[in-house]
Amino acid sequence: MRILGISIDPAGGHPRLYGVILSGSLASPTIEDSFEFRSSDSDPSEQVADLARLLLGKLPGLQFDAAVIRTAGPSPVARRNKAQFSRAHAEGAALFVLREHLGIPVRTGDPQALAKCVGQKKDALVAKASALPSKLDPTIAALGGFPRT
Numbered sequence: 001m002r003i004l005g006i007s008i009d010p011a012g013g014h015p016r017l018y019g020v021i022l023s024g025s026l027a028s029p030t031i032e033d034s035f036e037f038r039s040s041d042s043d044p045s046e047q048v049a050d051l052a053r054l055l056l057g058k059l060p061g062l063q064f065d066a067a068v069i070r071t072a073g074p075s076p077v078a079r080r081n082k083a084q085f086s087r088a089h090a091e092g093a094a095l096f097v098l099r100e101h102l103g104i105p106v107r108t109g110d111p112q113a114l115a116k117c118v119g120q121k122k123d124a125l126v127a128k129a130s131a132l133p134s135k136l137d138p139t140i141a142a143l144g145g146f147p148r149t
Helices: 044-061 087-102 111-117 122-130 136-143
Strands: 003-009 016-024 029-038 066-070 107-109
Touching: 003 087, 003 136, 016 044, 016 136, 029 044, 029 136, 044 087, 066 087, 066 111, 066 136, 107 111, 111 122, 111 136, 122 136
Parallel strands: 003 066, 066 107
Antiparallel strands: 003 016, 016 029
């Protein structure tokens, strides 16, 4: 089984979408592919659309069976209307693109929720992701897509 894990990094006004494809199993995952997209637009709403378009263009060249998006917890931004870039909007756009491509539901969650989905403790899932030579957040997402152990 191949799982695509996605995460969004606001990156100080230059948002990035990270992806990793893992194969094998939760006990023995292997990195198949990884990629990164960076929005080149300065308008926050266009940044979201830019990342979604880049992901849409990449998907036909990838082989995967399921996708998982690592979502953020509560926003640290006190006044949401002042945030330059909304990570939640970008996660939603990626969710739509992946759902349309796959034709099946896409799992989402923070590390705690994803660990629960696979029957692990959060710390164990994060440690397993940290041991792989790839970006941490999309790797956590991909690991959270394997069948429950």
